[in-house]
Every structure is written in structure tokens, then in C-alpha cells.
Amino acid sequence: MVFWIVITFVALAISGLLALILLRSHQNGEPPAAYDLRVYQQQLRDVEKDLARGVINPSDAERIRTEVSRRILATDAQLQSQTQGASQPLGLSRSTALISAVVIVAGTLGLYQILGAPGYGDMGLSTRIEASASYAQSRPSQAEAEEATPAAAEPQAEQSYLDLVAQLRKTAGERPDDAQGQALLAQHEANLGNFKAAYNAKQNYITIMSGDLEAQDYGELAELMIMATGGYVSPEAEEILNRVFAMDPSNGPARYYLGLLQGQLDRPDIAFRIWVDTLRAGPAGAPWIQGIEAQIENMALRAGIDYRPIAPPTAAASGLAGPSSEEVEAAQSLSAEDRVAMIRNMVDGLSDRLANDGGTPPEWARLIKALTVLGEQDRAAAIYAEAKTRFAETPEALALIETTAAEAGLSE
Numbered sequence: 001m002v003f004w005i006v007i008t009f010v011a012l013a014i015s016g017l018l019a020l021i022l023l024r025s026h027q028n029g030e031p032p033a034a035y036d037l038r039v040y041q042q043q044l045r046d047v048e049k050d051l052a053r054g055v056i057n058p059s060d061a062e063r064i065r066t067e068v069s070r071r072i073l074a075t076d077a078q079l080q081s082q083t084q085g086a087s088q089p090l091g092l093s094r095s096t097a098l099i100s101a102v103v104i105v106a107g108t109l110g111l112y113q114i115l116g117a118p119g120y121g122d123m124g125l126s127t128r129i130e131a132s133a134s135y136a137q138s139r140p141s142q143a144e145a146e147e148a149t150p151a152a153a154e155p156q157a158e159q160s161y162l163d164l165v166a167q168l169r170k171t172a173g174e175r176p177d178d179a180q181g182q183a184l185l186a187q188h189e190a191n192l193g194n195f196k197a198a199y200n201a202k203q204n205y206i207t208i209m210s211g212d213l214e215a216q217d218y219g220e221l222a223e224l225m226i227m228a229t230g231g232y233v234s235p236e237a238e239e240i241l242n243r244v245f246a247m248d249p250s251n252g253p254a255r256y257y258l259g260l261l262q263g264q265l266d267r268p269d270i271a272f273r274i275w276v277d278t279l280r281a282g283p284a285g286a287p288w289i290q291g292i293e294a295q296i297e298n299m300a301l302r303a304g305i306d307y308r309p310i311a312p313p314t315a316a317a318s319g320l321a322g323p324s325s326e327e328v329e330a331a332q333s334l335s336a337e338d339r340v341a342m343i344r345n346m347v348d349g350l351s352d353r354l355a356n357d358g359g360t361p362p363e364w365a366r367l368i369k370a371l372t373v374l375g376e377q378d379r380a381a382a383i384y385a386e387a388k389t390r391f392a393e394t395p396e397a398l399a400l401i402e403t404t405a406a407e408a409g410l411s412e
Helices: 002-027 032-053 058-081 090-115 125-138 142-148 159-174 179-191 195-209 215-228 235-247 252-264 268-281 287-303 325-332 336-357 361-373 377-390 395-407
Strands: none
Touching: 002 090, 032 058, 142 215, 142 235, 159 179, 179 195, 179 215, 195 215, 215 235, 215 252, 235 252, 235 395, 252 268, 252 287, 268 287, 268 361, 268 395, 336 361, 361 377, 361 395, 377 395
16 A cells, blocks of 8 residues: 555656646746847947947947847847747646646556556565465475476377387386386387376386486486476475485586576575576586576576676586596506596596686585595595685585585584
């Protein structure tokens, strides 16, 4: 109600100013010729003064008086032919002011009724955060989101391929404990756009494999679930993404979808920070990097942040890319001690780069985890302490560092 009163008074104030201008214009009825006449009369007086001081001679004074007198006569004739110059009728001025006031006030209130949000309460920052947390707890489940998602179009594929997938479904159904069959089924169902069937097969694969899994397996499951809902990140998918993040904090696809989730929860500020860190980690050209680059500007706009494009590092420069095929091949021929030395060199290289140039939270977390795997607990603890200092003002980054340290068994 207060807002309605405020905008009404503002509209009335603007209408009042416009009416004042119109009425003053009515009162200012002197025609332009009257001003010209006063100027010419002053010129005549100036000629007499110049003649008395000897500035001009009598012949020039007479010539100037003649010309000015001629202009005075012409201006006086023009003035006599005018009534009240540029003034307008008082009644018309008042009518125009009244109509303008009605249009401004009614138009303002009408536009707000259409474009605004009448009756919507004030949404301060704390209120919006509470609303986001409440929606996070009550938002639709995976099943509900799938029901609301429009049915996918018929797959455009050759009949021979469709027949092969149909045979694969039958074989996988007959061999429920065949992990390879479930993995193949998940892949080909996804190729056909049958994402629900694909993630069900992926879930079967994970169940069969039990604990012998990597973060990528859970990440693929979460991605298939999100694709089955048309891009919506359900609570079930979020739980799997958090598991991926705990296993591999530098996992690019998981970080992309976690940022997407925060955007859907109306927390673009958190989403923007997650995506910025992911962009800085790279590598350039990765699918998740392309997805972030296509949406981060809009996310920054929602968060009220002035975004400046970030150029992700290449795979070689990011520090997160795995060894090259040549390095892998060379490592196969090394002894166990030499392999450890090779890994240690890679860890030292990452450590030096972070110390000299800085890096993203996932890189610091990766270094802490790598050092604990190598048995260098003291060095890992020192890196952990430094990382906490660097990211003390960034809660999300600090949470990642602390989670990694806790998993690595490091104490405060």
C-alpha cells in the first residue's frame, strides 16, 4: 500500500509541474515585438550620448537616427496588429493541465498494474535467501519433473540402428548382472534421446559395479537425470552431483551443473562464483566451459555483477589436464619408484605454479589431496593453511578446501 501512495504522489508532483508551466505560459502574454521596440528606443538614446561625447560626427548620428526610427515605426505597426502575442486562452491551458494530470497518474498506475507486481511484498536480501532455501527443500522431485517434461520427439535414426538397440535392450534385460551390457545400453539409449531409460541403465551399472567406480560414473548418471528433465536439477540429481564433487572437486561437468542448480534456486550470486572458478580452471573448449560461457553473462546480470569475459586456460596450461599419451606410455615402463617420482614432479610443478601465480580452489584442493596420497602430511597441512588464508573471504571456496582437507585426514 505504501508503494501505491508513493508512486501516486510522484505522478501528481510531475502533473503539477507540467500544469505550472502551462499556466505560466498563459500569463506571459507579451509579444516579441514589444521587446524589439524597447531595444530600438535604447539605441536612439545611445546615439545621443555618443554624439554628446564626440564619439560620432553629426552626419553619422543623423543617419543612424533615421534608420532606427524607421525600424521603430515598423515594429510599432507590427505590435499594434498583435493582440496578446504567444499567449493561449486560459481555459485551454487549464483543460490541458487537467487532462495531462489524469493521463500521467492513470497511466503510471495502469502500467504498474500490467508490468509490475501489485501486492508483492518487499523482498530484502535475507528474505530472498530464505525463499531460496525454502524452495530448495520443496522443489519438484525427479519423478515429478519428468512427468512435467514434454515427451521427446521420435528419434531420427536408421531402422537398422533402432533394431540393434532393441536387441541390446532385450539382451540387457536377460542379463541383469552384466555391467558392460548396462553401460552399452545407457550409451545407446542416450544417443536416441531416451534419457530416462539411459539413466536407469546407468544406475544398474553403478549398482552392479558396487564400490569399483569413479567420479565420472556418478557424473554421467547425474547428467542423464538432468537431461531427462529438460535441464532441471532435481534433489536426487543434486545429491549425486555433491557426491561427484566430494570425490573430485575439480570435476568440470559437476561444477557446471551445481552452478546451474544455484541459478534455478534463485541464487545467481553463488552460481556466478562457481562458474567463474570453473572458467579460470579451464580447459578452454571443454563442453562444460562452453555451456558456462553461453550463460554466465545472464547469470551475472541476475546477480547484479559487472561481468568481464574470462579466457579459460588451455588444457596444457590449466594444470588440471592429465598426462599425455606419451607420458602414460613412458610411465608403463617405469619401476614403482620411478612412477612415484614422476607423480611427485607433477605435484611439485602444480605446487610451484600455485605459489607463484595463484590458482583456483579446485587446484588447491587437488594439491592437498595429492600430497596426502604421497604421504606428505606436513606439507599438505601447510598448503591447507595457506589455502584457508587465501580464500578466507570466499565461503564456497573455503568450504571446498575444508572438505578436501577433512577427507584427507588433516586437522585444523
